[in-house]
Amino acid sequence: MTTRTVFLAGYLVIGLALAGLVLLSRRAPSAVAGPTELARAATRRRAGRVIVFLAGWWIGFHVLARSG
Numbered sequence: 001m002t003t004r005t006v007f008l009a010g011y012l013v014i015g016l017a018l019a020g021l022v023l024l025s026r027r028a029p030s031a032v033a034g035p036t037e038l039a040r041a042a043t044r045r046r047a048g049r050v051i052v053f054l055a056g057w058w059i060g061f062h063v064l065a066r067s068g
Contacts, residue, residue, distance in 0.1 A: 011063075 018035065025034035033041075042048045 007062075 021032070021038075022035060024032045025037075039052075043052055
């Protein structure tokens, strides 16, 4: 198994977990916070915005830069 396969599997797991979160939050909105609420909570402070930005940049750079 190559490193690329491991990372792609990890991205797939994260995507499936996010999809599951969306389904759960629509089924029981009072029990489970949805992705929008989690994003708002994460970006409420400046440090959270910086961390979210850097994480998005890192993922985007590694996915887009190595796909070519």
